[in-house]
Amino acid sequence: MTKDLRYFLKEVEDKQPNDFVRIKKEVDPKFELCGVIRKFQDDGRYPLVYFEKVRGSKFPVVSNLFASKSRLALGFGVNESTLVKDYMANEDKKIPSKMSSDGPVKENIIKGDNLDLGFLPHITHNEKDAGPYITSGVSVFKDPDTGAYDTGIFRLMYKGKNKFGVLYGDYSKAMHVIRKFESKGKPTEMAFFIGHHPASTLTSQTKVPLGMDEFSVMGGLLGEPVDLVQCETVDLHVPAFAEIVIEGHVLAEVREPEAPFGEYTWYYGLERMSHVLEVTAVTHRNNAIYHDIFSAHADHNMAAKVQREAVVYKRIKLAVPSIKDVELPLSGTCRHIAYVSIKKDYDGLGKIASLSALSADPMIKIAIIVDDDINVHNEQEVMWAVATRVQADRALTIVPEAYVAELDPSAYSIRSRADRGSLNTKWAIDATKPIDQPFQESADVPKQYWKSIDISNYL
Numbered sequence: 001m002t003k004d005l006r007y008f009l010k011e012v013e014d015k016q017p018n019d020f021v022r023i024k025k026e027v028d029p030k031f032e033l034c035g036v037i038r039k040f041q042d043d044g045r046y047p048l049v050y051f052e053k054v055r056g057s058k059f060p061v062v063s064n065l066f067a068s069k070s071r072l073a074l075g076f077g078v079n080e081s082t083l084v085k086d087y088m089a090n091e092d093k094k095i096p097s098k099m100s101s102d103g104p105v106k107e108n109i110i111k112g113d114n115l116d117l118g119f120l121p122h123i124t125h126n127e128k129d130a131g132p133y134i135t136s137g138v139s140v141f142k143d144p145d146t147g148a149y150d151t152g153i154f155r156l157m158y159k160g161k162n163k164f165g166v167l168y169g170d171y172s173k174a175m176h177v178i179r180k181f182e183s184k185g186k187p188t189e190m191a192f193f194i195g196h197h198p199a200s201t202l203t204s205q206t207k208v209p210l211g212m213d214e215f216s217v218m219g220g221l222l223g224e225p226v227d228l229v230q231c232e233t234v235d236l237h238v239p240a241f242a243e244i245v246i247e248g249h250v251l252a253e254v255r256e257p258e259a260p261f262g263e264y265t266w267y268y269g270l271e272r273m274s275h276v277l278e279v280t281a282v283t284h285r286n287n288a289i290y291h292d293i294f295s296a297h298a299d300h301n302m303a304a305k306v307q308r309e310a311v312v313y314k315r316i317k318l319a320v321p322s323i324k325d326v327e328l329p330l331s332g333t334c335r336h337i338a339y340v341s342i343k344k345d346y347d348g349l350g351k352i353a354s355l356s357a358l359s360a361d362p363m364i365k366i367a368i369i370v371d372d373d374i375n376v377h378n379e380q381e382v383m384w385a386v387a388t389r390v391q392a393d394r395a396l397t398i399v400p401e402a403y404v405a406e407l408d409p410s411a412y413s414i415r416s417r418a419d420r421g422s423l424n425t426k427w428a429i430d431a432t433k434p435i436d437q438p439f440q441e442s443a444d445v446p447k448q449y450w451k452s453i454d455i456s457n458y459l
């Protein structure tokens with residue numbers, strides 16, 4: 001069976017039944033759908049939620065796919081305990097895609113002058129969002145100079161019929177390609193696929209260079225070649241087993257108001273002038289399942305967590321070969337905070353790790369470096385190290401006026417701290433113990449008395 005969204009849903013239902021919730025009651029796509037997921041979050045639960053009936057559309061909606069680490073591990077086909085390292089190995093495998101002349105996504109083809117995307121579920125996520133957004137659309141584009149395929153998730157603000165507002169961040173490779181076309185006054189062909197196996201959808205969050213074929217990276221992460229088909233109205237290939245494909249052009253030199261929109265920071269991004277996508281065709285599977293990502297919540301942040309951890313790990317390892325593990329916790333939106341454990345071979349290495357962590361990814365604002373007796377995936381252990389191994393005047397590294405991200409509401413401009421901008425003061429805490437002097441031993445019960453005992457024998 002080909003690995004697609006349906007394959008994955010079945011896998012979650014079979015292997016993690018308590019985290020697969022089916023909602024039979026019809027829900028309103030405006031706020032009510034996300035409200036259900038939000039209510040689970042309030043109870044500390046992050047299940048995958050499958051909405052059978054969504055008002056205004058005949059398509060069911062699945063959301064919150066990426067909100068749990070165990071689901072990400074299942075999606076990448078690896079163990080949760082070795083998630084990042086196994087992910088890195090698969091990211092390097094690169095299995096070339098294969099072309100097919102037909103595929104399920106071609107079961108329904110809609111194009112022509114009267115194209116109207118009103119039939120899709122149009123979901124409004126957060127209170128002050130400018131309107132409904134498609135949040136899981138993976139933008140497929142081709143670098144005109146190398147012909148290499150690339151992908152990225154770019155949210156689409158529904159503006160009616162065949163028109164969407166779309167924000168391509170300045171830093172993105174997609175924007176780099178759009179600039180190449182715009183400099184010649186030309187629109188950029190784009191296809192968005194919605195609904196596929198997580199390993200396919202999340203390949204869009206890998207940080208591989210422009211010019212590297214991302215469909216091969218996708219194959220490596222999926223563990224099988226990706227089946228591709230030719231688009232109807234643009235010269236692009238898209239996954240044949242996607243649920244829905246939207247084809248169109250990003251217009252040259254056109255910018256229209258887009259947002260406010262709930263961002264990864266869990267704040268609203270302000271209204272801005274963004275690109276416009278004009279849709280030329282929609283194709284979809286019979287009984288298509290629509291995939292939504294709950295923006296400004298765990299689903300959104302966790303979608304890029306493992307891929308970012310992989311980049312951060314690889315970069316720090318260049319300077320600190322004894323790095324053990326890395327975690328970009330949800331409390332830091334899986335972007336702004338990094339916990340890094342190292343085996344400290346000599347004094348001063350904690351500071352080298354601090355500096356490398358702060359430069360490993362532009363979005364890292366705070367890094368905490370700990371010894372390898374601390375499990376970085378356990379925030380309480382990390383904070384315990386900070387509480388008991390740190391004296392701030394010696395442990396802190398502070399780097400003012402570094403770029404982080406303009407969406408961070410505390411970011412400032414180079415002219416004045418009072419003005420909003422994209423600069424940030426980065427800081428790191430070296431919470432490792434000194435090694436040239438004795439440090440007190442931590443207190444605990446001997447391991448053989450608890451680690452592997454079966455508590456039921458005592459009840």
Ligand SMILES: Cc1cc2nc3c(=O)[nH]c(=O)nc-3n(C[C@H](O)[C@H](O)[C@H](O)COP(=O)(O)O)c2cc1C
Nearest residue numbers: 151152153154155167168169172173174204205303
């Ligand atoms: C749910 C989700 C939504 C995203 N929305 C946007 C967006 O609207 N604009 C943007 O620039 N990046 C967005 N991103 C980040 C990009 O998808 C990501 O940086 C990607 O790697 C860019 O790909 P590219 O560099 O190949 O163009 C989003 C990420 C996720 C997980």
Ligand SMILES: [Mn+2]
Nearest residue numbers: 150151152204
């Ligand atoms: Mn990409």
